[in-house]
Amino acid sequence: MTPVAVPPARLKTSLPLTQALARYVRAPHFGGQEAAACALALTGTLDTLATLLAGQNEPVVRIVRAHLAASGTGPAEAPAPSLQQLLGTAQAALVNAVAGHALDYDDVAMSAHPSTVLVPTLWAEAHRLGASGAELLRAYVVGYEVWAELFSRESGQYHLKGWHPTGVFGVVGAAAGVAYLNRETLTEGQVARALSLAASSAAGLVANFGTMAKPWHAGRAAAAAIDAVRLAQLGMTAATDVFEHHAGFLAALSPSGECDLQRPATIGGVPRLLSWGLSIKCYPVCYSGHRVIDGVLQLKAAHGLQPQDVQRVDVTIGNAQASMLRNHRPVSGLEAKFSIEFDVACALVAGDVGLAQLTDVFTQRTDMQALMAKVQVHTTERSDPVDPAFSVADSVRITTRDGRRLETGEIRFPKGHAMYPLSAEALRSKFLDCVAYSGLPCDGAALYDAVRSLAQMPDVRALAQHL
Structure with a gap:
């Protein structure tokens, strides 16, 4: 991969990579572009809630619900629309991420599906905490940024190696977002250990594409991200050099064997979300x-x-x-x-x-x-x-x-790509179609308007009232 040019407003640090990521998570900087980045995070949130609802009746979601029922669903902390009830935070993130990815209708960036892991995870944790909608959107930007910093260091193609990037990077990006939501109660060292624990939970194989295991990759990444932060809060230790180590996360995953472990981190400043963007799917296929x-x-x-x-x-x-x-x-x-x-x-x-x-x-x-x-x-x-x-x-x-x-000649970008974006009307139409497809007893237009106002919502728990 030819690295994306770093905008002048991005910030460099001489800290070791894992420490740099942890410091950013606790005190992120958005280069004066927080509003623009959060607006794009809102697009990802809208689209993911749509695909999450549309996927509620898929067989894989029914299987996951049965699995949770058999194993225990934990305290009532976060919403799961398919069950019309609250589950434990990790369990809600799990079932919602599986549902969001089940139809393969969710957005794309960084060779992966970032929102299908980030949104269910951060929604569940923000609901448990009673965090504001603005905080949820900032957590999304933070999770995307950490994901992008790691992804930018590889020149090879993860899919050809057999890795499903949604599962392997998603757990780290989502853990970063969860840690951001809990930053007041976490030390920098605990954040580093949470990211390290998440890195050890990375999984997902391309060989399982076209089976129920693919959306399970997203679900397990979401649940494991929450578990990683909880375990770090409780004192579990993990390597604090997991990303730059010669036998760490990036080196172990690397298809080329030439991932860049030495480059100073360029984490913070103008978010990569604004330059790398999100591509919204027009078709529910790969x-x-x-x-x-x-x-x-x-x-x-x-x-x-x-x-x-x-x-x-x-x-x-x-x-x-x-x-x-x-x-x-x-x-x-x-x-x-x-x-x-x-x-x-x-x-x-x-x-x-x-x-x-x-x-x-x-x-x-x-x-x-x-x-x-x-x-x-x-x-x-x-x-x-x-x-x-x-x-x-x-x-x-x-x-x-x-x-x-x-x-046709050469086709550079599909409709909905970050460089060929859908109109606001098309995004709303997809949302309403997905809600109708779900069969759930909720007002799609009212839900759409509620999500659109997420940045002004003082407590994200209000969102669940529309489901």
Whole structure:
């Protein structure tokens, strides 16, 4: 990865990396851009609450609820919409993060899904503490910043190594946010140990994409983040050089074996959230296929294509994307989320790739299976200098039965990308659609307005009144 240029307003420190992160968590600096960063954190919060609610009825969420019921749910501290009750903080974070990631409809940044870990974790802890909405949003910015500082130190592609960054980085970023919310009762040393304990809880494998284990990665990261801070508060020790150590977190995860352990931390100042941003998903499938979906829909609309017109489809994507899109002949809606062949066929058949299409019945349709067989996947080594999990650009070429070759050219950003953002109206529409899909007895418009006013909410517990 080519490191993102550090804005002049960012702050450098000569402290060892773990200590620098801990000091930042206890006393973060936002470079005069707190309002802008919190506004973007609010976008991530809105979108995650939408996907969290939409995912309530997924089988994996039902399994997690049953597991919690069997093992005990702890004191009534934080809301879990799917249960219409309060759970222990870690348990609420767990089930809500699983629900938020279950449909693969949650936002993207840093080769991962940051909000699906940060929002459920910080919402649960802020609810327990009775913290303000502004504090929750600042905690999000802090968690994202710590995550980004660590992610910026690697040149290789985590997905090709087999790591799911949402699980392995999410637990540390979320622990940073939880520690920020508890900063008045934590010493700098305790924060460092909390981050170290979180680092030892990092987990998540790409081999499990397309199964229920993938959203479990997010849930376990959320719960483990809270546990890490609790254990540090109680006095559990852990290495205070866990990130810069030659056998520590970054070195152990590194796909390239060349992660930068020596660079002074550039933590604080203008938040990276403002330069790296959040990409909001338009389709509930793996983000690796979104540019291709956009391209197929573009060609379909421009040329009036029907499925029977298509002889062959050639798509070009990055190596890491191809690794994630591992299911070439999916037979279930869950498998289809990680299939570029499904993405192409679905866009051609339905003219959309939405929640209504991500079902076993639709995936198994004869016309869908026939079209999937016509898709050929090609890969490119040209990785994105900002996010190496993706190629610089994807492309689509459709050959028709009458001999036409229809091409998209290079597609740099999908709709909803941080560089191609959705409108406020589109974000609200997605939110309301997700609430309606959930079937929960809540007023989507009232909930949307309540979340929009989060920065002015003196106690986030008021949010639960709208669920």
